Amino acid sequence: MGGQEILLQELDGDGVLRVTLNDVARRNALSESMLGQLTRVMQAASSDRAVRVVVLAANGPAFCAGHDLKELTAARAAPDRGREYFARIMSSCSALMQAILSCPKPVIAEVSGVATAAGCQLVASCDLAIADEGASFSTPGVHIGLFCSTPMVALSRNVASKHAMEMLLTGDMVPAARAAEMGLVNRVVPKGALRDATMEMARKIAGKSSMTLATGKRAFYEQRDMAIGEAYEYASKVMVDNMLARDAEEGINAFIDKRAPHWQDS
Structure with missing residues (x-):
């Protein structure tokens, strides 16, 4: 080479x-x-x-x-x-x-x-x-x-x-x-x-929150081969944990306040 x-x-x-x-x-x-x-x-x-x-x-x-x-x-x-x-x-x-x-x-x-x-x-x-x-x-x-x-x-x-x-x-x-x-x-x-x-x-x-991207990517591949009920149970738990993350709180507040979010990637 x-x-x-x-x-x-x-x-x-x-x-x-x-x-x-x-x-x-x-x-x-x-x-x-x-x-x-x-x-x-x-x-x-x-x-x-x-x-x-x-x-x-x-x-x-x-x-x-x-x-x-x-x-x-x-x-x-x-x-x-x-x-x-x-x-x-x-x-x-x-x-x-x-x-x-x-x-x-x-x-x-x-x-x-x-x-x-x-x-x-x-x-x-x-x-x-x-x-x-x-x-x-x-x-x-x-x-x-x-x-x-x-x-x-x-x-x-x-x-x-x-x-x-x-x-x-x-x-x-x-x-x-x-x-x-x-x-x-x-x-x-x-x-x-x-x-x-x-x-x-x-x-x-x-430009998105890296925490959110990582959460979503992992969840996408995890749920893909589950039965529908199991997939919804798993995804619901992911959503709850995601909702409690700082970036989700910041993102929702930014949307309500009509401003750009400031991600902490956590």
Whole structure:
């Protein structure tokens, strides 16, 4: 790599942390190194009070091409034909996706180019996603005899079952407009407008109480797979605790007084 950083970070004055995949030569593949670095960045962002929103972006023609197949193939030379290495990489990838979900800060994918296999999984694992009109998505493992089982976990929790199965069974490339129709991305913008559109959304969210955002994100994912009665019971308790928070009291008073709120993030 000639000393090139494969992951770039930039924190602006609004608390938006831009994390940019920069392994252009490998199409920003989720190599062992990339998985480790991304996970550490997400863990650090989770506890950094200066970070209010995380944007995942990428340099080059690919957002993320999934796992590094050359690394995986090289591991087959081991006596166990790569079993231990494959298990470690899949565990590392799962840990990254869960680090995104458990991060109390909203995470937005800024997608230009292709997002395939675990790259599509990365997009689906983010809380929000904005793509430019040239972006495309696929889970193409079936083309090479490898069903995209781990990308399936994130994909099936973001789009309807039949849409997910179509992507998984055919491996077809899905253009950005169709991905928006399916719910894989929030919106599609013209090429050249992607960064501005993403940062506009990120800064809008960053202006809210970080306590409120963390409460809401955690509650959203917790209640999603509960039975309806259990979900309402859980969400009601969350609302009560939220109502007693200082930022909720301040926000309600500011609304009544017709003034801007002053968040304490607590």
